[in-house]
Amino acid sequence: MWVRFLSKGKKKELLRVLKKSFGIEKPPFLFFETSKETRIFTGSVSKDDLGMLVKNLRIQSMGLYFAKKEDGEFRLSLDATHLLSKEIKKNILEISDEQKDKWMNGENLEIDESLKGIFIVKNKEDFLSSGKASNGKLFNFIPKERRTGNY
Amino acid sequence: MITPKPLFEERMRRLLPEETDFAEFSKKIHEYPLNFIRCNTLKISPVQLKKRLEEKEWKIKQPFSVHQEIMLVENKLQPGEIGKAIEHLIGYYYVQEVSSMMPALALEPKPGEFVLDLCASPGSKTTQIAALMQNSGAIIANDKAVDRIIALCSNLERCAVGNTIVTKEDAIFLCQKLDNLGIRFDKILVDVPCSGEGNIRGNPKTLITWSLGAIRQLSDLQKKIAISAAALLKKGGTMVYSTCTHAPEENEAVVSFLMQKTGLKIEKASLPLKCRPGIFEWEKRGFAEEIENTCRIYPHDNDCEGFFVAKLKKE
């Protein structure tokens, strides 16, 4: 697995966007990138030790999928929204039960045209990943294996 | 109903010599297993999960007061309902048979520790260990089967496990590699591939594929895996060896061999299910006296699947 720990500059930028977009203050994770996404390691192992393991073992995966970067914004994963549920303060889009059924089925939602950018989706107490609002639609990124229709 | 092979029955009769005991076992293995789930405390508390599931009119029982995360869904559900529920899809619970939860409880992983889960897919116990560690410390979770590693990774993501490194290696080879790197662990789980005699309720086909030849081969592999793992334990560290089978060749014989070769000592695990002591002798081979402190979990004792759990300490 190809892994690159975020440089100081990149980490600073990520933390700045997380704070600005969602009000998240300094999440205590080790951030790194793979070819596909930004991931986190929540454990208490140093970067050097992790680096040594990555170099020497046939690693299939490490830590948790956290976010994908899109147009300078970070689209948080379903599970990242759960880990950070207490920290997320801004840009939360509350959806109805009916919308939740569509959303968890992988469908895009019709939303107010004025909404733009990445929103964290929430139904009652459940955080349900994030979506991208554009032109009256909230685009859905729930992975196939997590959708109700596909299980 | 699949009829067990005569040799399987004969061996089980030797393990359960009392006629009524054996009869109860034989009856129980043909009953469909109960629906146990484990609350994923990395995402939700047992109190909140229970409330939500009860709102859906699921009848939830928490059989063990000190392990509120272990829940039994008592009402009859539609086929697949437990896996299709939104609470499952978003990772609020993991579907796991209660006896399969025992090895991680015996291991007692603590936040901040360094843990090796050597045969980890599909991750029932890795996700449980990560929750007990509150996503801190680190776990190396290994398996050698590609398709099963895919399931492991997807279960880790669903449960928001962030402290785990997944490797794909033969267990023995990985242990050698880790040993060469001088890496040592606080806790090691060795949940080996086994003949699955304990899983008949969930997987009745085991009765068809069952063979003594396979048990003997597995026993050899299990010994090699267990010995390799033991070398990686820190002083004072704990290793749990577990199988979902009753065959003594895969249980007491492996643990006895391990004790002889490594000097690891057995410690009695405190588990919430009824355990019967490990046996002292099988086919004229005697085992160490301390073997009685290992735990044999029988389906008819607990209305569960069968398991074997041994907790070992490096002094």
Ligand SMILES: C[S@@+](CC[C@H](N)C(=O)[O-])C[C@H]1O[C@@H](n2cnc3c(N)ncnc32)[C@H](O)[C@@H]1O
């Ligand atoms: C009993 S299952 C493990 C179940 C798992 N611990 C859980 O709780 O979900 C045994 C696993 O060992 C793996 N395995 C078999 N031989 C192996 C070997 N030589 N090295 C590593 N893993 C092996 C199998 O692919 C299988 O996933």
